[in-house]
Amino acid sequence: MRFAPSPTGFLHVGSVHTALFTWLFARHNKGSFILRIEDTDVERKVEGSIEAIMDGLRWLGLEWDEGPEVGGNYGPYFQSQRLELYHEAARRLVSQGDAYYCYCSPDRLDEMRAEQVRRKQPPGYDRLCRDLDQTERDRMEASGITPVVRFKTPLEGKTGFKDIIWGDIEFDNSTLDDLVLLKSDGYPTYHLANVVDDHAMEISHVIRAEEWVSSTPRHILLYGALGYQPPYFAHMPLLVGPDRAKLGKRHGAVSVTEYRELGYMPEAMLNFLALLGWSLDDKTEIFSREDLINNFSLERVSRTAATFNHEKLKWMNGLYIRNLDLDDLTRRALPFLDTGLPLEVKRPLSIEYVRQIMPLIQERMREMAEVTDLAHFFFSEELSYESELLIGKGMNQESALQALKVSRNRLGEMTGFDTESLEVLLRPLADELGLKTGQLFGVLRVTVTGRAAAPPLFQTMAVLGRDLCLRRIEAAIEKLG
């Protein structure tokens, strides 16, 4: 099996979806997973995208058995390094009479198509050059035109194939036009290159997105003309946005890099993507990589396009985060804190301190990048919040001020400063002050964290430490007074 992206930018989640299913199929069946770079479009090639693709796949753990940087017996794995193979195939097809040189200019083709659309005809090459004789060809050659090679599609008959996911699909050859195989710049089109390579690399199963269904008959025809046995085809359901159109940039984050930077875990990403167009049964939805490999089958892939639901991904990522052990969580969160926290915060961050904070915010994170916002008050000296926030329901400035002053004194006299002693001290204190526990705790929470919603108070204070807590109480008293 192979995953064959073209290096035209970032690694798209749709591509990863296909890569994942291909990889799962390969792993499940003990086949090999090949990465092949389809760099046959010089114009659209984007610098650095090959690295982005490889980085992305590796981050997700979709390791390839053959391909760039790993090698293999069927290389090279860049189509731009395999041009001779395509030329040879094209020459053979021409000499067999299954392909021909076409001298039509792009301008003529554009006009032709515009005219066809105007007349509401299906657009397609009009086969002007299909039956050129030798003298006409010589004349064209002499005028300096570099021809393209086009496939001589049979005019009649039907071409069908059995798709593992879709079943039997059949096309009338009359609806297919003479596609270009070799471009005038000497590069092959996808159609030629993919057929030649899939055969040369002994690909048994071609797994790709649904958008390729309509060009599959052309490929079948090509395999036939070349005398090759076609592989099995499995077309995957498309990933779409909320408007049901093919997932694209306008739908928000579509590159794996973006998700990585937001703090999505590869495990969650794969789990989520696997459930788009595939399911095991009516209840299982949390799968480890191994579970996926063990249970995957193309027969259970659905045919309907799936909406990429960010909300569910977020939920699932949160679930994975909650399942992390302390060390793992700390290790993964550290880089996000490092880049996300304000410059004033001293670096390097104390791993021990971060370790103490993590349990307090673990169940509140859904994207790892949220760690910065959730934990910033553990690091910043100054807190900024509106003083009204200190005055809770049923309280006024005076009672808040008094609560703070008394708390300051008591806290200062404490011997220990752990969660339990804080609770033992503070809980009765509310009563003494004539406040409900919620009121007292509320004032202190805002004082100590700068916000109304935060992790449990006593634990938070214990981590912050007595000094910082007292300084913040002073600051709050000042704010109110």
Add this chain to the structure above:
RNA sequence: GCCCCCAUCGUCUAGAGGCCUAGGACAACAGCCUUUCAAGCUGUAGACAGCGAUUCGAAUUCGCUUGGGGGCACCA
């Protein structure tokens, strides 16, 4: 316009003639827990696109309609 395909809660899906008064999950809503926010637990609401046909019986089979998508490049 032509070709190909798809159609179960808002979303992801289970369902391959009776197990379906259609199951699960996200999201929503309500309650419980609770010092806030989360997390967790419990519950509520929510779908077989429509119409015909086959059948004792249809979400499941067939046809039509409607809706949606994909493709129709010297891009992949």
